[in-house]
């Protein structure tokens with residue numbers, strides 16, 4: 001069953017700019033332009049694209065904050081902008097760069113407010129809060145005012161707030177932005193569990209490909225307001241012939257090393273950067289380097305989403 005349905009959706013913005021001292025000019029921006037896709041119940045879909053591609057505009061239309069200029073849009077069978085209040089009970093939203101929690105109140109009070117606003121039955125509320133507190137390790141934080149929480153703690157608090165009313169759909173906008181490695185891992189683990197155990201449909205906007213890799217079976221790339229790729233992450237890497245980078249610190253400076261399956265793209269003293277196809281495992285490459293050269297340290301870098309998309313276009317243009 002499709003829970004989210006968009007058919008040829010468009011959203012324009014009219015921008016007025018000053019042209020000369022007195023004259024003003026109108027310009028229309030097609031933020032979303034002929035967007036069509038469906039998301040089935042229980043799917044976890046990555047929704048990615050470069051800055052200004054139209055991701056936030058899509059999410060705002062899906063929550064009913066913005067009305068489409070044209071086209072057909074349904075979430076759980078209803079038109080979001082027309083039934084915004086009713087739909088609010090069925091969706092959860094988390095913005096990495098903004099909080100929905102009350103800044104001066106302890107976390108517990110924000111949750112209590114959510115209980116009242118969404119009229120969550122007491123049993124359900126108790127069970128959901130207990131589950132979130134356990135999975136997100138919030139026990140020691142419940143009585144702390146939100147302004148005293150670290151970014152990672154606040155994000156965990158926001159995730160719980162978005163899920164207390166058992167939403168069918170969860171929209172996440174950059175949920176791991178600015179978090180350290182440990183906090184990112186915890187947030188991802190929690191989201192995986194929510195999607196798996198509750199069957200919550202997740203639409204995830206991110207600039208971090210590792211979020212997608214660890215959470216989403218499907219990824220949609222949007223650019224200039226329309227879908228330019230819809231498939232698996234591996235497929236996207238293949239389509240863009242994208243590369244990951246193994247960064248190795250050798251025991252001493254050397255000229256570019258030779259390892260099968262990778263090419264050295266940069267050398268700086270004992271540090272070398274080796275590019276290899278993103279869909280391949282780094283393990284054999286690490287083993288091959290370690291076997292031939294004394295190694296001090298290493299790390300693997302994911303390609304930037306912008307690079308993958310740029311390469312995808314280059315492929316289309318060549319092919």
Ligand SMILES: Nc1ncnc2c1ncn2[C@@H]1O[C@H](COP(=O)(O)OP(=O)(O)OP(=O)(O)O)[C@@H](O)[C@H]1O
Nearest residue numbers: 013015029031049050051052053054055056057058
């Ligand atoms: N309220 C607005 N008024 C005018 N133009 C807007 C408005 N909101 C968005 N736009 C324009 O619409 C286009 C799409 O913006 P949107 O915020 O949806 O992109 P995005 O993919 O979310 O980008 P980012 O990754 O930077 O958040 C951009 O050109 C943006 O400038």
